[in-house]
Amino acid sequence: MVESSEQPGFYKLPMAERLKLVQKLTGLTDDEVKTLGNTGGLPSETADHMIENVIGAIALPMGLGTNFLVNGKDYLIPMAIEEASVVAAASNAAKMARLKGGFKITNTGPVMIGQIQTVEVKDPHGARMAVLLHKQEILDKANEQDPVLVSLGGGAKDLNSRVIQSVKGPMVITELIVSTGDAMGANAVNTMAEAVAPIIERVTGGKVYLRIISNLADRRLVRASAVFEKEAIGGEEAVDGIVYAYAFAEGDPYRCATHNKGIMNGVIAVAIACGQDIRALEAGAHSYASKSGGYKPLTTWEKNKDGDLVGTLEMPMAVGLIGGAARVHPAAKAAIKILGVKTAVELAEVMAAVGLAQNFAALRALASEGIQRGHMKLHARNLAANAGATGDQIDIVAAKMVAEKKVRFDRAKELVEQLSK
Numbered sequence: 422m423v424e425s426s427e428q429p430g431f432y433k434l435p436m437a438e439r440l441k442l443v444q445k446l447t448g449l450t451d452d453e454v455k456t457l458g459n460t461g462g463l464p465s466e467t468a469d470h471m472i473e474n475v476i477g478a479i480a481l482p483m484g485l486g487t488n489f490l491v492n493g494k495d496y497l498i499p500m501a502i503e504e505a506s507v508v509a510a511a512s513n514a515a516k517m518a519r520l521k522g523g524f525k526i527t528n529t530g531p532v533m534i535g536q537i538q539t540v541e542v543k544d545p546h547g548a549r550m551a552v553l554l555h556k557q558e559i560l561d562k563a564n565e566q567d568p569v570l571v572s573l574g575g576g577a578k579d580l581n582s583r584v585i586q587s588v589k590g591p592m593v594i595t596e597l598i599v600s601t602g603d604a605m606g607a608n609a610v611n612t613m614a615e616a617v618a619p620i621i622e623r624v625t626g627g628k629v630y631l632r633i634i635s636n637l638a639d640r641r642l643v644r645a646s647a648v649f650e651k652e653a654i655g656g657e658e659a660v661d662g663i664v665y666a667y668a669f670a671e672g673d674p675y676r677c678a679t680h681n682k683g684i685m686n687g688v689i690a691v692a693i694a695c696g697q698d699i700r701a702l703e704a705g706a707h708s709y710a711s712k713s714g715g716y717k718p719l720t721t722w723e724k725n726k727d728g729d730l731v732g733t734l735e736m737p738m739a740v741g742l743i744g745g746a747a748r749v750h751p752a753a754k755a756a757i758k759i760l761g762v763k764t765a766v767e768l769a770e771v772m773a774a775v776g777l778a779q780n781f782a783a784l785r786a787l788a789s790e791g792i793q794r795g796h797m798k799l800h801a802r803n804l805a806a807n808a809g810a811t812g813d814q815i816d817i818v819a820a821k822m823v824a825e826k827k828v829r830f831d832r833a834k835e836l837v838e839q840l841s842k
């Protein structure tokens with residue numbers, strides 16, 4: 422335990438000084454300090470400006486998803502993730518999807534919702550009506566906040582107001598509907614929501630508290646679909662197995678959480694590589710999955726008349742190319758260049774394809790041999806390397822452990838010792 426977590430002035434120190442202090446407080450070795458201080462693809466000055474109290478950066482491997490054909494266009498997909506098998510699984514799924522034309526994606530455009538909460542209104546339904554009657558004034562005020570967005574065709578386009586019942590009584594919730602263009606939109610929407618609050622207080626006679634974007638971005642949906650040829654994926658049994666796996670998730674929230682987690686393995690890996698707000702994406706995905714009242718899969722899987730497998734994914738995808746890490750993180754900028762997407766919508770579409778591919782790969786493995794065999798091979802390689810194997814030894818030790826079904830560190834050590842003799 423550190424002596425004290427109260428460190429006044431910590432934020433004012435240069436990063437190197439902060440690290441020195443942390444070393445003193447926590448007993449980090451010189452090597453550990455060096456590791457933290459090595460910010461990899463992120464220059465330390467950039468890191469220092471992104472958040473507060475910066476002491477370093479943590480790097481993740483960035484792999485490249487291959488074989489992706491999305492709306493007729495080929496993409497190489499940067500994916501940053503700590504979990505083995507995800508990149509290989511997505512690439513393999515995308516290869517199979519190509520046979521029937523790849524992934525087809527549609528979207529509803531980059532539209533976000535900003536919420537303004539009004540309480541202590543004497544006549545909530547009358548207040549709601551008053552907001553609606555002042556729609557143009559409110560939209561004009563919102564749009565004054567971001568002339569650049571407006572000049573590019575975005576901005577506050579519409580307004581909605583409703584009365585909700587809460588544990589603190591009724592409240593009027595006004596929603597700005599904002600087209601955020603190539604931005605994820607949180608900044609633009611929050612600024613607009615704050616700017617219009619005084620008008621809403623004036624016309625409702627109530628008190629405004631919260632003014633903030635909603636991460637249930639259900640006006641910013643992407644829908645991906647793909648057909649997987651029966652013969653290419655393991656025949657009728659594989660198709661049936663995947664449809665049963667989907668039915669399991671549809672019928673049971675415990676399974677559904679893991680099913681959707683598999684989708685997010687792909688979505689979030691691309692999001693991290695491209696500097697996106699992954700908390701917003703997770704919040705959007707899971708709240709959308711719960712919109713019906715129960716927690717449901719974001720994908721559906723069914724058999725078509727030819728016996729092939731058809732998958733669809735529909736989910737909110739609030740991503741941007743303007744602002745945030747996508748603009749300042751050099752590795753994210755390089756990843757976006759590799760991906761070659763020109764708009765936020767295009768990025769969202771590609772991410773949906775990866776999510777669907779990932780889900781397909783997981784269900785196919787789960788409904789047949791299981792995922793452990795594939796995982797074990799990689800796990801065995803990691804263990805071998807950790808046990809001191811180098812070069813060819815890594816594959817030899819890993820293969821032996823897998824064959825023996827003894828994928829363990831102690832066994833890896835024994836084998837490395839034997840090989841080194």
Ligand code: MEV
Binds near residue numbers: 679680683783787792
């Ligand atoms: C592991 O990260 C993801 C899976 O559990 C997804 C699933 O079960 O569908 C394999």
